[in-house]
Amino acid sequence: MRLLRKCPVCKVYTLKDLCPACGGRTVSPHPPKFSPQDKYADYRARSIGIEDPDKGSAGEDG
Numbered sequence: 001m002r003l004l005r006k007c008p009v010c011k012v013y014t015l016k017d018l019c020p021a022c023g024g025r026t027v028s029p030h031p032p033k034f035s036p037q038d039k040y041a042d043y044r045a046r047s048i049g050i051e052d053p054d055k056g057s058a059g060e061d062g
């Protein structure tokens, strides 16, 4: 999925995070969609607690 970005200074479109012309930070020309579900998703993530799946793995030497 390609996200087209735009430099607010040069008014040029690019696919990179940095403007190829001025090297400044580009922004998304489309405003982010407001989804109230995101709030709950974040709340749930904190509630249940995100654990590292790669935690506690010791090399077996047997």
Ligand SMILES: [Zn+2]
Pocket: 007, 008, 009, 010, 011, 019, 020, 021, 022, 023, 024
């Ligand atoms: Zn620029």
